Each structure stands twice: as structure tokens, then as C-alpha cells.
Amino acid sequence: MSRLVVASIGPASSVQDGGRHGAQRYGLTVSGAMDRLSLAAANTLVGNEPLAAAVEIGPFGATFTARDGAVRVAIAGAPRNADVAGRPVAMGTSVTLKDGETLTLGFARGGAFTYLAIEGGIKGEPVFGSLAVNARAGLGSPYPRPLQAGDEFTVDAASGAPELRIELPKPATGPIRVLLGPQDDEFDDANKALFLGSEWKISATSDRMGYRLEGPAIKHLHGHNIVSDGTVNGSIQVPGNGSPIALMMDRGTSGGYPKIATVITADVGRLAQTSAGTGFRFKQISMAEAQDEARKFAQLIRSLPDRLRSSDTVELNIEALSDANVAGYAVSAVDAGTWQVTAEP
Amino acid sequence: MAATLPPPRLLPSGDSAVTVEFSRTIDDDANQRVLALDKALAASPIDGITETVPTYRSLLVHYDPGRIDFDALGERILPIATRPLPPATKARRWRIPVAYGGEHGIDLEDVAKALNTTPDDIIARHAGGDYKVAMIGFTPGWSYLSGLDKSLHMSRRQSPRLLTPAGTISIGGIQAGIQCLAAPSGWHLLGRTPVRTYQLHRNPTFLTEPGDRVTFFAIDHKTFEEMDRAAEAGEIVAEQVTA
Numbered sequence: 001m002s003r004l005v006v007a008s009i010g011p012a013s014s015v016q017d018g019g020r021h022g023a024q025r026y027g028l029t030v031s032g033a034m035d036r037l038s039l040a041a042a043n044t045l046v047g048n049e050p051l052a053a054a055v056e057i058g059p060f061g062a063t064f065t066a067r068d069g070a071v072r073v074a075i076a077g078a079p080r081n082a083d084v085a086g087r088p089v090a091m092g093t094s095v096t097l098k099d100g101e102t103l104t105l106g107f108a109r110g111g112a113f114t115y116l117a118i119e120g121g122i123k124g125e126p127v128f129g130s131l132a133v134n135a136r137a138g139l140g141s142p143y144p145r146p147l148q149a150g151d152e153f154t155v156d157a158a159s160g161a162p163e164l165r166i167e168l169p170k171p172a173t174g175p176i177r178v179l180l181g182p183q184d185d186e187f188d189d190a191n192k193a194l195f196l197g198s199e200w201k202i203s204a205t206s207d208r209m210g211y212r213l214e215g216p217a218i219k220h221l222h223g224h225n226i227v228s229d230g231t232v233n234g235s236i237q238v239p240g241n242g243s244p245i246a247l248m249m250d251r252g253t254s255g256g257y258p259k260i261a262t263v264i265t266a267d268v269g270r271l272a273q274t275s276a277g278t279g280f281r282f283k284q285i286s287m288a289e290a291q292d293e294a295r296k297f298a299q300l301i302r303s304l305p306d307r308l309r310s311s312d313t314v315e316l317n318i319e320a321l322s323d324a325n326v327a328g329y330a331v332s333a334v335d336a337g338t339w340q341v342t343a344e345p
Numbered sequence: 346m347a348a349t350l351p352p353p354r355l356l357p358s359g360d361s362a363v364t365v366e367f368s369r370t371i372d373d374d375a376n377q378r379v380l381a382l383d384k385a386l387a388a389s390p391i392d393g394i395t396e397t398v399p400t401y402r403s404l405l406v407h408y409d410p411g412r413i414d415f416d417a418l419g420e421r422i423l424p425i426a427t428r429p430l431p432p433a434t435k436a437r438r439w440r441i442p443v444a445y446g447g448e449h450g451i452d453l454e455d456v457a458k459a460l461n462t463t464p465d466d467i468i469a470r471h472a473g474g475d476y477k478v479a480m481i482g483f484t485p486g487w488s489y490l491s492g493l494d495k496s497l498h499m500s501r502r503q504s505p506r507l508l509t510p511a512g513t514i515s516i517g518g519i520q521a522g523i524q525c526l527a528a529p530s531g532w533h534l535l536g537r538t539p540v541r542t543y544q545l546h547r548n549p550t551f552l553t554e555p556g557d558r559v560t561f562f563a564i565d566h567k568t569f570e571e572m573d574r575a576a577e578a579g580e581i582v583a584e585q586v587t588a
Contacts, residue, residue: 021395021396022396023485023551024396024398024405024407025383025396025397025398025399025481025555026481026485026486026543026550026551027481027482027483027484027485027486027487027543028485028543029484029485127545136484136526136528137484137485137526138526138545139545179357179359179360180357181356181357181358181364182356182357182358182364182366183356226369227369227370227371227400227401227402228400228401228480228482228483228489229364229366229400229401229402229403229405230358230362230364230398230400230403230404230405230482231358231405232358232359232361232362232405232407233359234359235358235359252482252483252484253398253482253483254398254400254480254482254483259358262357262358262359262360263359264359264360265359265360265361265410287357287360287415288414290359290360291360291410291414291415293360294360294361294410294411295410295411298411
């Protein structure tokens with residue numbers, strides 16, 4: 001066995017996985033990764049199950065050091081500078097840390113959460129089938145709290161498998177798609193139009209429980225107290241002050257404010273990765289479209305193993321180039337195979 | 346053939362959950378229908394449903410749109426949700442010990458003053474109630490009770506407290522509650538129970554279920570300490586009354 005030591009880490013970083021399901025009826029929060037697709041991409045790169053537990057790294061930097069042997073990891077999610085002993089590491093690739101080597105991750109440049117998956121997975125004791133940290137309930141393993149410098153994971157020794165990169169489809173851009181409801185009838189047409197037609201920004205006071213949205217005040221028809229009912233990831237509730245809150249993975253299982261709309265499953269991770277202060281809009285779509293998108297999203301996660309590529313094959317991949325451009329990376333056609341590396345400023 | 350009940354509203358909660366709403370207000374009949382639907386779906390599962398969450402007036406049904414879509418699920422749920430209620434079965438009943446007042450119930454005296462009576466009278470009215478667990482939510486084990494004596498209905502605190510202790514027994518609006526973990530709360534704190542409605546390594550992890558009946562009995566603060574130690578060690582300390 002090797003160890004992966006957390007040499008330094010910022011706040012809002014914790015072990016997360018696909019979440020804790022089946023006990024919401026007892027008030028047990030689901031938790032889990034804010035951006036499932038990136039979690040799944042990182043896990044797939046090192047041969048883990050897509051929603052296995054990994055380290056969710058918040059917007060600040062972090063460093064991890066291999067001890068007692070080599071450790072193979074992968075990173076995916078919010079772009080940031082990354083290197084191992086001075087060798088750059090691209091998002092969406094695996095890398096092996098030799099004994100004593102350190103992976104250094106910088107601040108997130110756009111988005112918030114980057115996932116560090118460890119080959120062989122994180123060892124811990126699951127509760128309700130999950131290692132995800134839920135600090136309020138004292139759950140999560142191996143540490144039932146956000147990570148701190150000095151924490152360490154006992155991990156499998158690196159397999160020596162060749163390093164891989166993953167080709168993800170063009171990241172969606174444009175508005176965050178929602179379905180109205182369940183309590184859209186608590187708002188008149190003018191206020192629904194205001195919600196759908198305005199530019200919103202995520203407040204800096206947001207966290208894993210909820211993203212507070214800054215924009216115009218949304219008024220209720222009959223006041224803001226409804227009888228508490230169930231919530232889902234992406235429920236957008238409107239409290240008394242009219243500033244909507246998008247409920248995220250550490251949400252309470254029930255809530256007593258009217259919910260004007262719900263972010264579609266396929267876009268919850270995109271909302272999670274929207275930086276505080278960046279303007280964005282919502283767009284209403286139909287149930288049929290939303291469920292079609294949900295099925296495509298599930299299919300995308302299932303298809304990730306087919307999207308693995310050898311990290312040393314240099315091929316001119318037009319799709320990857322165009323994806324990279326859309327994602328806002330500077331790319332060079334000459335460097336097609338390593339565009340993610342050259343994307344680092 | 347028995348007449349069917351009025352259909353609930355099927356409100357989309359995104360693409361992977363539907364809120365089956367029986368009433369807009371807190372209503373015991375609606376809560377009975379919620380719990381009956383929850384039970385019926387547990388007894389004969391519909392393929393694609395992944396989890397159900399009963400609340401006062403609605404059942405939140407999580408499902409996988411890859412296995413069943415919104416319309417098909419609604420068509421399966423409606424006939425079950427409009428069935429006449431089955432005859433009431435004897436509910437499980439818990440007797441929950443409470444140390445009222447003092448450091449454990451810092452709002453008891455103010456509640457008594459606000460209602461022009463004595464703390465002992467408030468204790469008698471609260472402990473004398475016959476409650477039902479209408480739902481569990483917010484934080485693990487937080488049991489929302491219906492059945493609070495009308496004379497104890499009072500609006501919540503103007504400013505919620507950021508942290509209230511584990512085991513808090515409180516009232517807010519027309520509701521009573523058993524809180525398990527320390528949490529923010531705007532309710533009035535009458536006392537504390539040593540009972541853990543949620544304890545990770547105990548069997549059962551969760552003590553209360555929606556539909557359970559609850560009564561309270563007063564204990565002194567010394568008894569609280571003893572029972573609290575026993576509860577910490579994994580004892581249930583609540584008395585279960587078998588019907």
C-alpha cells in the first residue's frame with residue numbers, strides 16, 4: 001500500500017462520490033459531487049467506477065504527496081494549473097506520482113471544483129452506501145469533515161498502467177436549463193418572466209448547500225411560507241427577500257419556501273461550475289426535452305470508458321480542438337495532442 | 346366498488362422527481378393519504394422509482410427518467426393515489442422522556458408568559474398531547490409532529506437561533522418537533538430529550554418513522570443525565586408501547 005498525503009488544501013474540499021441515497025425520508029442529506037460528470041471522468045481515467053469516491057477540490061489550490069510508493073491519480077473538472085515535479089499535468093488526464101513526488105494544483109480558473117481520483121479508489125467505511133462528506137451530520141469517510149493539511153489516504157500502489165487522457169464532448173454553453181415548478185403557481189406571469197428573463201450572478205456566500213442568486217427580487221403571489229415539502233438537487237426556492245437560492249448537494253431534504261423552478265439534471269453540474277460573479281441566464285424547456293437530456297447525460301457517463309485515449313498519441317483531432325476553443329482554452333493546431341497542456345498560461 | 350378520492354396534483358420537481366401533492370395546507374387527511382401512497386409504493390414498487398420522501402401534504406417521488414418518463418409514471422401513480430384509504434392499522438407508539446425548562450428548555454418561561462400561564466401548565470399541555478410523526482426532514486431524525494394542543498399554537502421566533510442543541514423538544518406555529526442533531530431553529534425550545542432519533546451505529550439507525558404516534562413524559566434533569574449517558578452508549582431510552 002502507498003499513501004497519498006494532503007500536504008496543503010483550501011476550504012470547501014472534501015471526499016465526495018455519487019451521494020447517499022435511500023434515507024432522505026429520514027432527513028438524511030444526499031451530498032455527493034457537485035459536478036458528477038467531472039467526478040466520473042476522473043474516476044474513469046484511473047479505472048474506477050464512475051461515481052466512486054474522489055477528492056473534490058474547492059476553488060483554492062492544493063498539493064498531494066505520494067509516500068511509501070507510487071500513486072496513480074487523475075484530475076478533471078474546473079481548469080487550473082497543475083504539475084508534478086515541474087511537469088505540467090492537463091485536466092482530464094491521469095498521472096503517476098513517484099514516491100515522494102508532489103502534485104501541485106493552482107486556483108481554479110473558471111468554475112470551482114476539480115476532482116482528484118485515486119487508482120483503486122478511496123478506502124473508507126460507507127454509510128448508506130457512500131463515503132461522501134456531510135459535515136453537519138458527521139458523515140463521510142475516511143474523514144467526516146472537509147479535508148485539512150496532514151490528512152492522508154491509504155491507497156493502492158500505482159499499477160504502472162500507461163497514462164490516459166479523456167475526450168469529453170464539447171462543453172455545453174448558453175443558459176442553464178430549467179423546468180418550471182413544483183410551485184411556479186405561487187408566482188404570477190410577470191415574476192416568472194422576470195426570473196426567466198433576467199441575468200443572474202452567483203453570490204460569493206454560496207456553498208455546497210445552496211447557491212444564492214443575485215438579480216432582481218422575485219415576488220410571491222401569496223407570501224413566502226408554504227408547508228415544507230421535499231427538495232431535489234437544483235430546486236430553486238425563493239425565500240422572503242425574493243433572492244432565489246438554487247439548492248445543491250448538501251441541501252436539506254425538505255424546505256418551506258416556494259420553488260419556482262428546477263435545474264435539469266444535465267445542467268446541475270454546469271451551474272455548480274459557474275463562478276461567483278459571472279452572469280448567466282435560465283431557460284425554460286419542456287419535460288420531454290429535459291428527460292431526453294437526462295437520458296443523454298446518463299449515457300455520456302456510461303460512455304466515458306470509450307472516450308479514453310492514450311495520453312502520448314498525438315493526433316490532429318478537430319473535435320478536441322473545437323471543444324478546447326469553446327471551453328475558452330488557447331490552443332494551437334500544431335500541438336493538437338497536448339492541447340490541454342499548452343492551454344496552461 | 347368504492348368511490349375514488351380526488352386526484353392529487355402531480356407537480357414536476359425537475360426531470361427526475363415528481364411531487365404528488367394532496368393538499369396545499371397541513372391537513373391530517375392529506376398526510377394520511379401521503380403515508381398510504383408511500384406504503385403502497387413500497388409494497389408494490391413501480392419500476393424506475395428510486396426513492397420516496399413523505400412530507401406533510403405531498404409525497405416526493407424520485408425516479409430514473411431512463412426507466413420511466415413523467416407521463417407514464419403519473420399514469421401508474423394516480424390510480425394508487427386515488428384509492429380509498431385502507432383501514433387504519435395500529436401505529437407504533439413512542440413515549441419520549443423530556444427534561445423541560447431550565448438550561449434544557451430556555452424558552453419555557455417566555456412561552457408561559459406569552460400564553461398567560463405557568464411553565465407547569467405548558468409542560469402538562471405539551472406532555473399531555475397525542476402526536477403523530479407527520480414527516481422527517483431538514484436534518485437527520487428531525488421529526489415533525491402534528492397534534493399540538495391548539496392552546497400552544499404560536500408564531501415562530503422573530504429571529505431564528507443559529508444553533509440549538511441536539512435533542513431539542515420545541516414548538517413552532519401549529520407544529521411540535523423532536524430535533525436530533527444540533528441545528529439552527531426558529532422554534533420555541535421547551536426541553537431536551539436524551540433520545541436519539543438518529544444514531545449512526547445503533548440498530549435501528551433511525552428510531553422514528555412517518556406515521557408513528559408519540560407522547561412525552563417529563564423527567565428531572567438528573568434522570569436526563571443518566572439517560573443521556575445510556576443513549577450515548579446506544580440504548581434507545583424511549584419506551585415503545587406495543588398496541
